[in-house]
Amino acid sequence: MKRNIAIRIQEAWEHLQNRVQGGEERKDIPEIRLGTATCGRASGALETLAAFREEISRNSLQVRLLEVGCVGHCYAEPIAVVANPGFPPILYGSVTPGVARRLVRDFLGAGDPCLEFALGAVEENEKIPSIFELPRFRMEKKIILEHAGWIDPARGEEYLLRGGYRGLFQALGMDPREVIRAVKAAGIRGLGGAGFPAGEKWETCRAFPGKPKYVVGNGDEGDPGAFMDRALLESDPFSVLEGMTIAGYAVGSRRGFLYVRAEYPLAVERARAAMESLRGLGLLGKDILNSGFDFEIELVRGAGAFVCGESTALQASIEGKRGMPRVRPPHSVERGLWGKPTLLNNLKTLAVAARVLDQGSPWFRSFGTPRSKGTVVFSLAGKIQNTGLIEVPMGTTLRELVFASGGGVPKKKTLKAIQIGGPSGGCLPASLADTPVDFDSLNAAGSIMGSGGMVILDEDDCVVRTARFFLDFTQKESCGKCTPCRIGTYQMLKILNNLVLGKGSDSELKLLEDLAFEVQEGSLCGLGQTAPNPVLSTLRYFRDEYEAHYREGRCPARACRDLIAYYILPEKCSRACEVCVGACPVEAIATGAKGIKVIDQNKCVKCGSCYGDCPPEFQAVIKVSPPAKLREYEAKSSFPRKLTNDDLRLTNENEKK
Amino acid sequence: MKELKKKISLSIDGKKITARPGMRILSAALSRGIWIPNLCFIPEADLPFGGCRLCWVEVEGEREPVTACSRPVREGMVVRTRGPLAERLRKSAFELLLSRHHLDCRNCRKNKNCGLQEIARRCRYQLKPGRFTRENPGLPADDSHPDFVFNPNHCILCGKCVWVCQAKSAGILDFSRRGLECRVSTFAGEPLGESKCNGCLKCVDICPVGALFRK
Numbered sequence: 013m014k015r016n017i018a019i020r021i022q023e024a025w026e027h028l029q030n031r032v033q034g035g036e037e038r039k040d041i042p043e044i045r046l047g048t049a050t051c052g053r054a055s056g057a058l059e060t061l062a063a064f065r066e067e068i069s070r071n072s073l074q075v076r077l078l079e080v081g082c083v084g085h086c087y088a089e090p091i092a093v094v095a096n097p098g099f100p101p102i103l104y105g106s107v108t109p110g111v112a113r114r115l116v117r118d119f120l121g122a123g124d125p126c127l128e129f130a131l132g133a134v135e136e137n138e139k140i141p142s143i144f145e146l147p148r149f150r151m152e153k154k155i156i157l158e159h160a161g162w163i164d165p166a167r168g169e170e171y172l173l174r175g176g177y178r179g180l181f182q183a184l185g186m187d188p189r190e191v192i193r194a195v196k197a198a199g200i201r202g203l204g205g206a207g208f209p210a211g212e213k214w215e216t217c218r219a220f221p222g223k224p225k226y227v228v229g230n231g232d233e234g235d236p237g238a239f240m241d242r243a244l245l246e247s248d249p250f251s252v253l254e255g256m257t258i259a260g261y262a263v264g265s266r267r268g269f270l271y272v273r274a275e276y277p278l279a280v281e282r283a284r285a286a287m288e289s290l291r292g293l294g295l296l297g298k299d300i301l302n303s304g305f306d307f308e309i310e311l312v313r314g315a316g317a318f319v320c321g322e323s324t325a326l327q328a329s330i331e332g333k334r335g336m337p338r339v340r341p342p343h344s345v346e347r348g349l350w351g352k353p354t355l356l357n358n359l360k361t362l363a364v365a366a367r368v369l370d371q372g373s374p375w376f377r378s379f380g381t382p383r384s385k386g387t388v389v390f391s392l393a394g395k396i397q398n399t400g401l402i403e404v405p406m407g408t409t410l411r412e413l414v415f416a417s418g419g420g421v422p423k424k425k426t427l428k429a430i431q432i433g434g435p436s437g438g439c440l441p442a443s444l445a446d447t448p449v450d451f452d453s454l455n456a457a458g459s460i461m462g463s464g465g466m467v468i469l470d471e472d473d474c475v476v477r478t479a480r481f482f483l484d485f486t487q488k489e490s491c492g493k494c495t496p497c498r499i500g501t502y503q504m505l506k507i508l509n510n511l512v513l514g515k516g517s518d519s520e521l522k523l524l525e526d527l528a529f530e531v532q533e534g535s536l537c538g539l540g541q542t543a544p545n546p547v548l549s550t551l552r553y554f555r556d557e558y559e560a561h562y563r564e565g566r567c568p569a570r571a572c573r574d575l576i577a578y579y580i581l582p583e584k585c586s587r588a589c590e591v592c593v594g595a596c597p598v599e600a601i602a603t604g605a606k607g608i609k610v611i612d613q614n615k616c617v618k619c620g621s622c623y624g625d626c627p628p629e630f631q632a633v634i635k636v637s638p639p640a641k642l643r644e645y646e647a648k649s650s651f652p653r654k655l656t657n658d659d660l661r662l663t664n665e666n667e668k669k
Numbered sequence: 670m671k672e673l674k675k676k677i678s679l680s681i682d683g684k685k686i687t688a689r690p691g692m693r694i695l696s697a698a699l700s701r702g703i704w705i706p707n708l709c710f711i712p713e714a715d716l717p718f719g720g721c722r723l724c725w726v727e728v729e730g731e732r733e734p735v736t737a738c739s740r741p742v743r744e745g746m747v748v749r750t751r752g753p754l755a756e757r758l759r760k761s762a763f764e765l766l767l768s769r770h771h772l773d774c775r776n777c778r779k780n781k782n783c784g785l786q787e788i789a790r791r792c793r794y795q796l797k798p799g800r801f802t803r804e805n806p807g808l809p810a811d812d813s814h815p816d817f818v819f820n821p822n823h824c825i826l827c828g829k830c831v832w833v834c835q836a837k838s839a840g841i842l843d844f845s846r847r848g849l850e851c852r853v854s855t856f857a858g859e860p861l862g863e864s865k866c867n868g869c870l871k872c873v874d875i876c877p878v879g880a881l882f883r884k
Contacts, residue, residue, distance in 0.1 A: 339719035339739035492851020499765040530761040
């Protein structure tokens with residue numbers, strides 16, 4: 013009997029493979045794959061798409077133009093891969109409409125691959141250097157994002173052609189308990205932040221009595237600076253959907269919910285399209301691959317609350333209630349959606365499960381560190397040259413991430429700190445850049461893996477302001493249920509708000525630290541328990557900066573507006589140039605004696621326009637902290653420090669001319 | 670249901686008590702006359718609310734304190750209600766509540782019958798926000814209903830009124846907004862007098878402080 017099922021599945025699978033391969037389009041016409049995920053669109057990918065279309069029809073060429081997702085190189089968007097028969101497929105970066113027209117005309121029309129725009133070929137070949145020679149590609153190991161940016165996210169056929177759904181095919185031929193054993197053997201840990209062993213969760217959910225059971229994919233990615241789940245859904249929703257289906261089979265569920273932030277409209281659209289496509293292929297819905305296993309997935313849009321990323325709040329939200337976390341136990345695997353056993357995993361965890369079932373646990377275990385297996389996806393943002401998504405094996409050091417693959421800090425600035433894990437994570441100083449990224453090393457250093465947001469701070473970023481930014485976020489996003497999170501974070505924020513104004517005292521700093529501990533220990537859910545992390549970690553590594561703010565009224569990074577003043581160095585001022593005068597929105601800069609520009613500190617609103625606009629060859633505008641230090645500069649200078657009536661007269665006359 | 674036959678024995682502050690399996694420390698303690706400070710606990714409720722964060726206790730063998738309302742009892746468990754870390758978290762939560770509570774006992778209808786006052790008296794806390802400065806939320810009171818008034822400035826968001834209204838009555842009360850702005854409210858903040866309130870006054874009876882009171 014069991015054998016019959018295995019044969020039926022095998023037949024259905026072969027039939028499906030034949031169908032997909034038979035439907036494959038002709039190889040002899042050129043193909044353009046343009047990344048139109050949110051990051052691409054923000055860089056103008058839709059205009060590029062229109063330009064491609066227009067130019068193709070103008071030249072009456074036969075070209076297949078496809079929209080794909082994101083390959084992770086957000087800094088080089090819009091990105092297009094052009095496959096012209098006779099050439100290896102080539103990846104182009106920053107494809108503006110102009111570049112798009114040239115590619116069609118010159119490459120597709122005339123056979124010139126326009127290598128000046130190319131990042132590299134996507135296959136090893138003898139003609140054109142491949143992208144795998146770039147340091148970023150060498151470091152990366154793509155498991156979760158294996159297909160992201162390469163496939164059309166709306167057509168399941170493409171996912172199948174690249175080897176997709178082999179995981180589910182394997183799983184359906186196994187006993188559900190074997191599937192769970194494979195997940196356990198692989199050592200998959202939850203990639204939503206906490207790193208809970210996925211296999212154990214699956215096992216508990218399967219074992220717990222109660223029917224029906226549900227599977228939930230948590231795509232409520234709310235951390236500022238994090239965009240991994242969005243990119244995954246926009247580029248390759250199939251991996252997630254396959255993982256959910258496998259999880260459903262393993263735990264004995266027939267119904268899954270994919271919870272996606274409402275702020276990700278494109279992800280919602282593409283996930284819906286992907287589900288339609290899978291239904292058409294018989295990979296979602298009734299009797300999947302003739303196995304008798306039914307699984308249906310419903311997409312639920314989030315309600316716009318950060319706290320809904322917390323598992324119990326997320327489930328309340330799906331049920332149509334207010335997203336408020338509840339006490340545990342009972343855990344979701346015992347009592348989740350509508351009181352039934354529910355398996356809730358992050359989208360990336362589900363995608364990983366799909367790969368593990370396909371390639372096997374030993375393969376997966378060969379990546380990572382002894383206690384953190386596999387890979388991790390980070391979104392690199394902030395002061396970094398090459399922003400974007402990167403997937404590396406666990407255990408890669410922060411330094412490798414920032415410098416080798418991220419291209420380092422722009423404008424020759426120095427790395428100050430790395431903020432990992434968003435508002436729940438911590439800030440690690442540059443001195444800890446050799447910390448490997450895995451669950452345990454990051455915890456030990458006072459941060460967390462989090463869901464994978466990574467914000468790079470340079471010397472111009474003030475850690476007090478950074479901590480305040482994140483705390484302000486968690487304070488506003490607290491659901492308000494428990495006292496420490498609702499009022500404790502507010503009291504902490506009040507102290508930080510004072511600090512950036514240069515106010516505070518040793519006792520207030522102690523109160524901040526004490527309260528941070530109490531909120532961490534005393535809050536009901538993960539949001540409150542981790543909300544003090546940015547404050548605690550910056551206090552741990554940058555206490556002197558906190559103290560400088562209230563003791564000296566000085567912001568060491570010269571970022572806190574109330575603690576700095578702008579000053580034009582007379583020795584450096586070009587005298588002939590008027591850029592700063594024009595840039596100043598409040599007319600605080602005037603031309604003084606000998607043509608030197610002087611800032612009227614009473615009028616100055618410290619917007620930084622002059623600082624940003626002073627031509628790089630002069631760099632005459634500096635920031636001074638504390639503002640009282642201005643007097644030192646003025647005393648050193650041989651030029652008059654205040655505008656005299658004469659100066660003003662001169663300025664007026666100049667203006668008249 | 671065979672679990673019900675067994676009894677679990679544990680000790681709280683040296684006192685040996687028994688409890689049914691599945692019970693949580695706070696219900697077990699209260700049912701045996703051992704008081705642990707709490708404001709949001711409702712014995713009848715299916716799941717504890719766990720919002721006030723006052724019922725901290727320390728369990729022997731565990732590094733971190735736990736809330737008594739949420740932790741299930743275990744055979745042989747040794748619980749201390751007054752450990753230093755539990756006391757610290759409790760006092761912190763108490764002071765934080767007072768920092769956003771309109772402390773106007775003289776004019777408050779719940780004076781001498783108030784949950785906050787009781788905790789201060791029994792735990793020997795001062796009825797003051799301690800390390801924090803007190804701020805009155807400054808929200809308007811809703812006296813549109815003929816029978817009772819809701820003063821959000823006294824509200825400590827224990828959620829008891831929300832529970833009783835939803836579980837036992839018209840179901841018009843819920844939380845709204847987030848963060849510090851979080852409050853108990855009708856749908857879209859409709860005045861109580863114009864809402865579908867049936868005037869059962871269960872919310873008034875269950876309110877541990879002076880946020881809901883009869884006219």
